[in-house]
Amino acid sequence: MVKLLTEPYLNQVSNWPKTGRHILAQFDENTVVVYQAYRPAIGLFAAEHGYFGGEFSLNRMSWIKPNFLWMMYRSGWGTKSGQEVTLAVRILRSAFDEILASAVYSKFVPEVYGSEKVWRQAVKSSDVRLQxxxxxxxxxxxxxxRAIQLGLRGNVLASYAREWIVDIEDISAFVHQQRQGSHLELLTPSETVYPVIDPDLCQRLGLSISQ
Structure with a gap:
């Protein structure tokens, strides 16, 4: 049994926005769940120790996804090579908000940055990428x-790997179990639209207004 709160997919999908850019996530007052998928050497170490170490590299960008179904698409429901172990990483909500506030698009977006020079400077000064x-x-x-994913590197990745983690759960067995059935019986982690209060940050992230 997973520690994640789960619900039938069909109960949730009718409440999710159909269009636009939204952060779907499982969260409470203090924490947010994000997902990653790794090869066993990295994923099993993290689940056992409660932090990222061993063969995990702090020298390359690591992408987190708060949306379970986007992670499932990306990892082929845990069947793609190097993504066999699915982790639900519960991090401090304050840290997640800090990640969002630091995020810079991985590609130039004229309406956000105005010029490519401004965007390149923003990329150099930030350890977080947004897609x-x-x-x-x-x-x-x-x-x-649209679903969000956030790339972490440098000091932000180092903090994420150890300091910001509340809990790491290996949910690979749950993923395997859900992969076997029809979406009519599918259970997925309970997710709702994550609120971003600051209107300037909403605009910078390109968030849609929730319906």
Whole structure:
């Protein structure tokens, strides 16, 4: 049994925005769950020790995803090579907010940065990258709604790997179990739209107003 709060997918999907850019996540007052998928040497070490170490590299960018189904699409429900171990990493909500506030698009967005020079300077000064990708149905079909992923490096990655973690859970068995069935019986982690209060940050992140 996973520690994550789960619900039938069909109960949740009707409450999720159909279009736009939204951060779907499981969160409470103090924590947020993000997902990563690794090869066993890294994933099993993290789940056992409660932090990222061993073969985990602090010298390359590491991407976190607060949306479970986007992680499932990316990892092929844990079947892709090097992504066999799915981790639910519960981190401090204050840290997640700090990550969002530091995020810089991985590609130049004129309406946010004005010029490529300004964007390049922002990239150099930030340890967090932001990407919006199409979200996906459990079958893998592309949706109109966009899902966020955040790339961490440098000091932010070092803090994430140890200081900001509240709990790491290996949910690979749960993923395998859910992969076997129909989406009509699918259980997924309970997720709702994560609130970002600061209007300037909402604009910078390109967030849509929740319906």
């Amino acid at each position: 919006w990708d199409p979200d996906h149905h459990p079958s893998g079909a592309k949706l109109e709604r």
